[in-house]
Amino acid sequence: MEKAYINLGIFCVIGALAPILPAFATNDLGGQVAQASTLMAQSDTIYHTKVYSFSENLVAQKAPITSVSQLSDVQPSDWAFQALRTLVERYSCLAGYSDNLFRGDRVLNRYEFAASLDTCLKRVNKQIATAKAELFPEEDLATLQKLQEDFADELTVLGNRVDALEVATAELKADQFSTTTKLNGEVIFALSTASRNNKAIPSNVSTSSVSDVDSNLSFSQRAILNLETSFTGQDALIVSVYGNNFPDFLDVTGSKMARLVYEQDTGGSTENDFGLFYLSYQFPIGERLNVLVEPYGGVLSDFVDTINPFLGSAGDGSISAFGNRNPIYWQSSFGAGVGVTYNFSNTASLSLGYLATEASNPNSGLTGGSYGAIAQLTLRPAEAINLGLTYVRSFNGFSNVGVGSIYANDPFDGADNIANSYGFEASFQISPQMAVGGWVGYVQTEAISGANEGANATILNYAITLAFPDLFQEGNLAGIVLGIPPKVTSNEINLREDKDTSLHLEAFYRFQLTKNIGITPGILVITNPEHNKANNTIYIGTLRTTFSF
Known part of the structure; x- marks a missing residue:
């Protein structure tokens, strides 16, 4: 390269002197200059080519590529x-x-x-x-x-x-799963009122104890917030907090037959306390077995399918507690326990559950106080048909049913009792726009303490339901419930037996305004309240607005 630069310098000097030389000399030197310039360019090109190739070889030696x-x-x-x-x-x-x-x-x-x-x-x-x-x-x-x-x-x-x-x-x-907690909830606003008549009284009670109904239009609310956490993608830890100021219509009408589905059994109190409502953890074992642990706020229906797909929700289904599900599911409510469901196939499953209402109390614990145990065989012989065969064993549990007569809720006047309850539930979706369902509940109970120890009683209830999904507009729902609330059909304590028969008549229509907002006007009619024809018919109207998120 040094030679190339020396030659370039020489030719540049010669080129500069060319104008003062004779013409013949200039021409000769000009040719030499042109020739030298060409040689210089070739030399420079060769130099750069060699440098580039050398650099490229260095890069190639460092790269993890073995094939040229x-x-x-x-x-x-x-x-x-x-x-x-x-x-x-x-x-x-x-x-x-x-x-x-x-x-x-x-x-x-x-x-x-x-x-x-x-x-x-x-x-x-x-x-x-x-x-x-x-x-x-x-x-x-x-x-x-x-x-x-x-x-x-x-x-x-x-x-x-x-x-x-x-x-x-x-x-x-x-394998990928990120532990996350999701918030969802439901808020209900409701306007409700009951007819102004005499309060209902049980059979065999003197009419001199009758008092007037003092009912006005009430505006109440219920809010539930759920925190759902999953650690594996298949399990679920649920923590629910709850606030409610719905009145107990027992205080107004004299009968729990008039109970709305979203009211709590508060004894007439409308204090809007907000606190822990429900706590559970659910997880699978294998592909067929599912386990549900409920340390707080559990009900027996959590362990099973209540076979009431369209009317079984408090927020957008039936307006009454009776129309929500077979009353035998309400036994031993709001307790702690565990349940399992085993799926034999897509058409059959067996569910077992146990709840104790005083599980946290060392004096009673899981087995020494009120309890309820449930077993249900659920069958789905066809896509549109669901069937349930239910058995419930309870100790002091039937008083929690809360939707029948006073005698049905307490057949032995406060005495401890053991009950065996049997239920059959069915639902048949005739078409996408119509479904029919219903249930029968039969209870045999025995007093095991007090002066009436050994006394037996029988309690019966049944209902027929109709649901009309997407009526007039997609997302809307119309529902009708006709049935007999829990009634003591026989009792060895004769004075605590229901002599007549009440009818539960209910109709509602839900307008689904948006995916998250629905408005449901509904009416509930109870004839012969408390299974006593001496009582006036109870009418309850409600306008429920449900926000879900």
Whole structure:
């Protein structure tokens, strides 16, 4: 290089002196200058080429590539590039980029080119498999074969990498889960009123004790906030807090038959206390067994399907507690316990559960106080048919039913009792716009303490329900409930037996304004309240607005 610069200097001096030399000399020297300039350019080009090649070799030595062919790019002018472009244009085997442009004039490394070739090969092979072979010229098939041979190594490496990536992705989908807590809730506003008549009294009670109903329009609310946490994606830890100031219509009407589904049994208090309402943890064991642990606020119906799909929600179903589910599910409510469900198949399952209402009290615990145990076989012989066979064993649990007559809620005047309850529930969706359902509940109970120890009583209830989903508008729901609230049909304590029969008549219509807001006007009629024809019919009207989120 030093010689090149020396020669360049000499020729530059000669070039500068050329104008003062004779013409013949100038011409000779000019030719020499031109020749020297050419030699200089060649020398400089050789120098830069060597430097560039040396640098490239240094980079190549550091890169983890062992094959020389892997360092080569595929230029748009190369045969392989042109061949692939022809195939793309002829068979539309590449769709291009997300901006709808196919950048077919860019330099590609061998792996980028192999990826495009692989995609094109798959689509052309698919076209060959679904079309007649003669539609594809032999020269195109030969081109494909040649491209596959030239890029066989790259295609193999890409295939292995894709397989490994698919395995890793499958493992990630199977194992990936982030512990999260979700908030959801339900808020109910309701206007409610009861008819102004005499308060209901039980059978065998003197009419001299009758008092007037003093009922006005009330505006009340209930709010439930649920925190749901999952640790594995299959389990669920639920913490619910609750506030409610709905009145107890027993205080107004004299009968729990008039109880609305969203009111708490507060003894007439409307204090709006807000606190822990429900706590549970649910998790699977294997593919068929599910376990539900409820340390606080559990009810027996949590462990089973109550077979009342359209009317079984307090927020958007039946307006009455009786119309919500078979009353035998209400026994031993708001306790602590555990339940399991085993799914034999998609059409049959068995659920077992146990609750103790005083589980946190060391004096009674899980077994020394009031309790309820449930077993239910749930059958789904067809997609539109659900059936339930239910058994409940309870100790001092039936007083929590809270929707029947005073005698049904307490058949032995405060004495401890054991009850065996049997239920049959059914639901049949006749069409997408109509479903019919119902239940029968039968209870045999015995007093086990007090002066009436050993006395037996029988309690019966049943109902028929009709539901009309999407009536007049998608998301709306109309419902009708007709039934007999729990009634003491026989009792060895004769004075605590219901002599007549009440009818529960209910109708409601839910307007689903949005996905999260529904308004439900409804009316509830109880004839012969407390199964006593001496009582006036009770009428209750309500306008429920439900916000769910």
